[in-house]
Structures are given as C-alpha cells and as structure tokens.
Amino acid sequence: MTTTTRGSIGWVLLLVGRLALAGIFLFAAYAKMKPQAATGWSLGTIKTSLSMFAMQVDSYQLLTPRLVSPAAHLLPPFELFLGVWLLSEVLLRYSAMVTTLLMGLFFATQVRTYRMGLEINCGCFGPGERLGPKTLLHDGSFLALAIAVTVGAFVINRRKRAVSVDPVSASAISTAQHAE
Amino acid sequence: MPLAVLILGAAALCAPTLRAQGTAAPVATATAKPKAAKPHAAPDAAASATPVKTFGNKNAPITMEVFSDYQCPSCANFYEQTLKPLLGPDGYVAAGKVYLVHRDFPLEMHPYSAIAARWANAAAKIGRFQDVDAALWDNQGSWSADGNIEKFVAAALSPADFKRVQALLKPCSAVAPKSKADRSAPAADLGCSVDPYIVQDIGLGYSVPVQATPTFVIIYKGQKYPASSGFVTYPILKQFFDSLLSQ
Numbered sequence: 001m002t003t004t005t006r007g008s009i010g011w012v013l014l015l016v017g018r019l020a021l022a023g024i025f026l027f028a029a030y031a032k033m034k035p036q037a038a039t040g041w042s043l044g045t046i047k048t049s050l051s052m053f054a055m056q057v058d059s060y061q062l063l064t065p066r067l068v069s070p071a072a073h074l075l076p077p078f079e080l081f082l083g084v085w086l087l088s089e090v091l092l093r094y095s096a097m098v099t100t101l102l103m104g105l106f107f108a109t110q111v112r113t114y115r116m117g118l119e120i121n122c123g124c125f126g127p128g129e130r131l132g133p134k135t136l137l138h139d140g141s142f143l144a145l146a147i148a149v150t151v152g153a154f155v156i157n158r159r160k161r162a163v164s165v166d167p168v169s170a171s172a173i174s175t176a177q178h179a180e
Numbered sequence: 181m182p183l184a185v186l187i188l189g190a191a192a193l194c195a196p197t198l199r200a201q202g203t204a205a206p207v208a209t210a211t212a213k214p215k216a217a218k219p220h221a222a223p224d225a226a227a228s229a230t231p232v233k234t235f236g237n238k239n240a241p242i243t244m245e246v247f248s249d250y251q252c253p254s255c256a257n258f259y260e261q262t263l264k265p266l267l268g269p270d271g272y273v274a275a276g277k278v279y280l281v282h283r284d285f286p287l288e289m290h291p292y293s294a295i296a297a298r299w300a301n302a303a304a305k306i307g308r309f310q311d312v313d314a315a316l317w318d319n320q321g322s323w324s325a326d327g328n329i330e331k332f333v334a335a336a337l338s339p340a341d342f343k344r345v346q347a348l349l350k351p352c353s354a355v356a357p358k359s360k361a362d363r364s365a366p367a368a369d370l371g372c373s374v375d376p377y378i379v380q381d382i383g384l385g386y387s388v389p390v391q392a393t394p395t396f397v398i399i400y401k402g403q404k405y406p407a408s409s410g411f412v413t414y415p416i417l418k419q420f421f422d423s424l425l426s427q
C-alpha cells in the first residue's frame with residue numbers, strides 16, 4: 001500500500017468518524033430537547049423537555065439539585081454546538097478532544113451508576129432507555145470512536161505541518177492537505 | 181483558547197434559560213415534616229379499583245402515577261424525600277396542582293413486598309390507605325427484616341379499623357401476586373378480595389413498561405410523558421411540574 005493510499009484511507013476514516021460523532025451529538029441534543037409529549041415545538045415545550053432531562057440527570061445521584069438544573073439545561077445545547085462544530089471541521093483537533101473528554105465523562109458516570117446498582121433511565125438519547133450493559137456498550141463504542149477521531153485529527157495535522165517543512169513529501173500526503 | 185470559546189458559547193446559548201429557571205433548592209430544605217396534612221382520599225372502592233390509592237384532587241392539571249414496591253429501598257427513599265414534600269401542606273397535591281396515584285408493582289426478588297401491598301390495598305378498601313402507606317414506608321427497614329408487617333399496620337390504624345383490615349385479609353391464603361421478570365400475568369388468590377387490585381396495577385405496570393421501581397408516569401392535559409425511573413429529588417420534580425404548568 002502506498003503512502004498516498006494510506007493517507008486517503010486515513011482521511012476517509014476520519015471523515016466518517018467525524019460525521020458519525022457529529023450525528024450522535026446532534027441526535028442526542030434533538031432527543032433531549034424535542035417535545036416529550038404529543039405537542040408542537042415551542043420554547044415552553046423545550047423548557048419542559050429540559051426539565052424532564054433534569055430528572056434523569058438527578059436520578060444519577062451525582063450532583064446536588066442546585067447543580068442538576070444548570071447541568072441539564074446546559075448539556076443539550078452544548079451537544080448541539082459540539083455536533084455543529086464537528087460538522088464544520090474547524091479546529092478539528094480541539095473539537096475531537098472536547099468530544100473525547102465529554103464521552104469519557106459520560107462513560108465514567110454510567111459505569112459508576114451501573115456499579116452502584118441504580119436502576120435508572122440513561123437519558124442519553126432522551127427518556128426511555130434503561131441504563132444497562134447495552135448502554136455501556138454503545139457509549140463505550142462512542143468513546144472509542146471519539147478517541148480514534150482525536151488521534152486521527154492530530155496525526156493528519158502533524159503530516160500537514162511536516163509537508164510545510166519538507167515540500168518533497170507533498171505529493172505523498174496531498175490528501176491530508178485536503179482534510180485540513 | 182478554543183475550550184474557553186466553547187464554554188462561553190454554550191453559556192451564551194443557555195443564559196436566558198438559566199435565568200428563567202433559577203436554581204433549585206437543596207434537598208435538606210425540601211424535606212417534609214413527618215406528619216404532613218393529608219389531602220382527601222376517595223374511599224369509593226366500589227366505583228373503581230384504583231381511586232382509593234390516590235392523593236389529592238382528581239381534577240388537578242397534573243396526574244402522577246407512581247409504580248412502587250413496598251420493600252424497595254429506592255422507593256422508600258423516593259417516598260421520604262420526594263413524595264412526602266409533595267403530599268405535605270405546602271406541596272403541590274395540597275395546592276390542587278397534582279393528583280398522585282399509587283400503583284403496586286411488587287417485585288419477585290422481595291419476599292414481603294406483595295404481602296405489604298395486600299395490607300395497603302385492604303386499608304385502601306376501608307379508606308385508610310394513606311395511614312398504612314405512610315406506616316409501611318416509614319418502617320420499611322424494620323418489617324423487611326422479619327416480615328412482621330401487621331405490627332406497623334396495627335399501630336397506624338384504630339383497633340376497629342385494624343380489625344376490618346384483618347377481616348379483609350383473612351381469606352388470603354395463597355401467595356400474594358408479584359410482577360414477573362418475563363411479564364407473565366401474576367397469579368391471584370381468588371378468595372382474596374384485594375388481589376385483583378394488585379394484579380391490575382401490575383398489568384398497568386407491564387404496559388408502561390415498568391422496568392424498575394420506583395417508576396412514575398406524568399400526565400398533563402391528557403398528554404402522557406415518558407416514564408421516569410429511579411430516585412428524583414423534590415426540587416427537581418417540582419421544577420418539572422412548574423415547567424408543565426407554565427406551558
């Protein structure tokens with residue numbers, strides 16, 4: 001396999017991983033903010049949905065009620081922002097790093113809750129999904145994906161910088177240049 | 181730097197919401213007095229199987245159905261920390277905002293929960309559900325150890341009422357109905373007049389579906405919201421009710 005082919009595959013994998021992560025975050029934000037009953041979208045229904053999400057955050061028994069509400073009201077808009085940021089590809093290394101940190105936080109919280117034996121809803125994609133091995137599996141996979149995208153983003157960036165120092169290698173990693 | 185931009189961006193996005201929301205009160209300040217005033221219960225068992233296990237005004241804008249198991253520690257915690265303030269004199273039940281419905285969902289793993297449910301339902305049949313319900317939750321740690329539920333029911337009722345409850349349970353000889361992990365219909369003692377109430381609640385629980393206790397379902401203006409499981413503090417539950425009422 002040539003360096004160019006490897007570079008192309010790497011770029012495609014990074015693109016797919018980035019889009020998948022963006023999709024996960026955008027869907028997670030949508031699922032938490034959408035009207036939870038058969039009502040239309042309005043500021044009132046979004047507020048109600050976020051208050052419902054606050055109950056799910058509270059059931060983790062990790063934060064005091066004083067902190068639960070701000071966390072529950074900040075997280076879905078932040079997920080929305082992160083999804084858009086990942087889609088935009090702007091400063092990809094940093095968006096991927098923030099994604100990894102957030103996914104790591106989610107995963108650690110879920111492992112702790114599962115080990116405590118709390119039988120609660122995950123709240124990951126809105127209400128309904130019970131926290132269990134299935135949830136740990138999908139969130140663990142998302143964490144692995146976020147780590148892979150972060151590593152990929154740093155590797156491609158390093159190659160790009162190497163090109164600017166060593167123009168001879170330019171043809172070998174031309175695809176990497178497209179990525180950034 | 182990008183992190184700072186992210187945080188600032190998220191804060192800017194959410195600032196209006198947070199201002200509107202305010203901050204919730206800490207748990208300690210929301211804990212109810214042990215002997216809170218009890219909103220009326222409808223003792224009309226003949227009309228329906230469930231109204232006797234309710235609190236508050238049936239026409240309240242919000243209905244909250246709680247599926248619980250009398251021997252489940254999380255349920256006791258939920259009762260003590262969340263439902264007591266809700267049922268207290270300053271709570272939303274007394275204010276006519278919430279109609280609380282108790283549903284029995286005894287789990288297979290707990291040896292005495294279904295028997296406790298029988299006592300509660302028998303008390304419900306004579307219109308004394310709230311006293312027995314409170315006694316069962318308040319003393320869960322004691323009767324869970326040895327199964328002596330009768331002692332606490334007797335303490336919660338007058339001697340005459342206790343005799344009536346005892347008389348209702350006298351024909352109950354077979355094993356009390358419990359929810360099944362495979363969601364099969366629980367067996368009821370045909371001679372036991374309270375078992376159908378428990379079986380009915382378990383059936384309703386299956387349809388939610390209840391996967392753990394406590395689980396609660398909230399209905400507002402005829403719209404049913406997805407079920408929530410686990411312990412939720414009163415300030416956060418109240419915040420959800422406020423958001424519904426302000427819609």
